[in-house]
Amino acid sequence: MNKVKLAKALRIFAPILLLGILLQVNPLYASESSDPGNNGSGEEEYNAGHMILDHIVDHYSWHIMTIDGHEVAIDLPVILYHNNQWNVFMSSRFDHGHSSYKGFKIAQEGPNAGKIVHITHENDETKLERPIDLSITKNVAALFVVAIITLLIFLSVARSYKKKTYQAPKGLQSFLEPLILFIRDEVAIASIGKEKYHKFMPYLLTLFFFIFLMNLLGLVPIPPIGGANLTGNLAVTGVMALFTLIITLASSNKNYWRHTFNTPGIPVLLKLPIPIIPVIELVGILTKPFVLMVRLFANITAGHIVLLSFVSIIFIFTNNIDPIAGWAVSPVSLLFGVFISLLELLVAFIQAYVFVLLSALYIGMAMEEEH
């Protein structure tokens, strides 16, 4: 990729990241301290683990900042199906987890902590049931945002391609064309082969750019453009891995299944009477997408945790030692934060690339002809 363009992108991204870090964490610290859940003493301890986890998991509303104890958040709709009945209302009804509505509340503890449960009273016993929850949560809303941004970018790029087919690319088009060609030449053609790659290009390109944009926007901590940890969520990565699995299985040929169930060049005793190799191969078919799912999730989540940890150091020092110590450590902490952010930019690309490359490899393996 063009070095100059990368540098330009970094120059644009770095201040946004810095600003975002300052915007996000400071109010959160305030919100933690004013959280009525652990009320009691006015000066309760800052819990970095809570804060970090709170940042990387899903929520029913999109928190922006807290001013004087009042949470400023984007209100999102809650969609529930319980007892053969649809319930649709705004998440503000829960008053940020403090009250219940229509018998639903956000569980504060237990196995469903942070999720909506239905309260049923039966023989003086309170039962908490999980409804079918199709709410537009923070992550769903962020998914919509990323999808719309992706659509805007590529529909406009497609328009400029249609308009000037025989001319050199310009603007956004010239920034994206090397990536498109990279996916086509180095990923699709290299893994699937020149004859069959064509069919899979839409999937691979969508996958790559969607993951790449989710990774990048996950680094932008300004709602509602970024601020959600999408690729650091198993549901998101799992669905993409599932798509890869389905496409792999749908495009598999006879040779692939022969290799799975009756691997050539392997002693018969390993296949009969106890089918060791076929079982291993079958499990392998499932572990491949599972690993895809976990790799992306773990990489992005780890990056977010490290970044937030560096920022947390300031508040830990302030709370546990002295405000002056907090001030003293903040330049170091911010410097490392920016460093990790830049590293995460690289990771954002690499993980998107790896996910697509492995998907293409699996598809290519399923279509391999006998040789």
Added chain:
Amino acid sequence: MELVNPGIGLIFWMIVIFGLLLLVLGKYAWKPIMKSLHEREQSIDKALKSADKAREEMKNLQADNEKLRQEAREERDKILKQARDKQNEIIEQAREEANQERQKILDSAKKEISNEKQAAARELRETVADISLKVAEKIIRQELEDEKKQQKLVEKYFDEVDFR
């Protein structure tokens, strides 16, 4: 722990959103983009090939040109040579004619001169004879004025004549 226990809602929405994105982008973005990339690559390929061809043709044309020029040069040389030969021939011929003419003039001049000379010689002879006769007459007349002398002369003449 919510981190590793994702909600069914997010999975549902992710399938919907990702599936829709795949369909819409596949139809309205990737198809035209891949098509126009392919077409552009082909047109570049074609342009390069035709440039190669043009270069080849140019080369052929240049070779043809060179050949034509060579032929023209040879033709010119031939014509020049012919012209030079012709010129030499004409000069030679002219010189010959001039020579002949001069010879003719010279001959006729010589003839004229010799004629004139003969005429002059004849005239001179006649004049000399005339003068001689007149001189002789005068001499004789003078000589014969004296009888004795006349006698002597007759005698001499008679001596000279051989009567045999």
